[in-house]
Amino acid sequence: MTKEERYIRENSSSVSEALDWLERETNLRTNHARMLSGAIQGGLLQMISKMIQPEHILEIGTFTGYSAICLAAGLSKNGTLDAVEKNDELEPLIREAISRAGLTKKITLHFGDAIEIIPTLDKCYQLVFIDANKREYSAYFDLVVDKVPSGGIILADNVLWDDKVYQDSVPTDAQTREILTFNKKIKEDERVENIILPLRDGINIIRKL
Numbered sequence: 001m002t003k004e005e006r007y008i009r010e011n012s013s014s015v016s017e018a019l020d021w022l023e024r025e026t027n028l029r030t031n032h033a034r035m036l037s038g039a040i041q042g043g044l045l046q047m048i049s050k051m052i053q054p055e056h057i058l059e060i061g062t063f064t065g066y067s068a069i070c071l072a073a074g075l076s077k078n079g080t081l082d083a084v085e086k087n088d089e090l091e092p093l094i095r096e097a098i099s100r101a102g103l104t105k106k107i108t109l110h111f112g113d114a115i116e117i118i119p120t121l122d123k124c125y126q127l128v129f130i131d132a133n134k135r136e137y138s139a140y141f142d143l144v145v146d147k148v149p150s151g152g153i154i155l156a157d158n159v160l161w162d163d164k165v166y167q168d169s170v171p172t173d174a175q176t177r178e179i180l181t182f183n184k185k186i187k188e189d190e191r192v193e194n195i196i197l198p199l200r201d202g203i204n205i206i207r208k209l
Helices: 003-010 017-029 038-052 066-072 088-100 114-120 134-147 174-188
Strands: 056-060 080-085 107-111 127-130 153-157 192-197 203-208
Touching: 003 038, 017 038, 017 066, 017 088, 038 066, 038 127, 038 153, 038 203, 056 066, 056 114, 056 134, 066 080, 066 088, 066 107, 066 127, 080 088, 080 114, 088 107, 114 134, 127 134, 134 153, 134 174, 174 192, 174 203
Parallel strands: 056 080, 056 127, 080 107, 127 153
Antiparallel strands: 153 203, 192 203
16 A cells, blocks of 8 residues: 555545455455455445445456445445446355445345446436456446436546557557557547546546437
């Protein structure tokens, strides 16, 4: 943790015991703990969700469930969150975390390929969080944009991709090429307006017009 991150955490609202537990367990039980949203980004997700108070949230890529718990904190009284995750080996950890957060009745998990699952979800989502396969970001957006009403928010994580998107060299990996394509696509799409925040690995905040 950098000095900046430590200062931000010390001077921001504390995270819940469930999130503290999940951060520890993610570090102990997975090999990719850096994928965890963490307290700072999680706090932003929670704040945005509480401002919107959505009836329905869609999360594409939940990893161990940290971001889902943060997003669900802002749901309306009878609101629900659909979380899609490809790695079903994480299911026990995700379900335990959701249970500890008291959100078992609020969050529904869908394991499998998001490209196949999203078309089967027949809901209007006021808030969408994209954080799955970077090579499919544009496809995810195309699948969800018509499910989001005017004024709804789509959040896309990792849009600076370890600073690779603004390097002088031509990117050779598929992930960087797709993130570049996605960011350009969003900027040029007349159905939305957006701003990229340089928080962690970059988050694109997209508002449906």
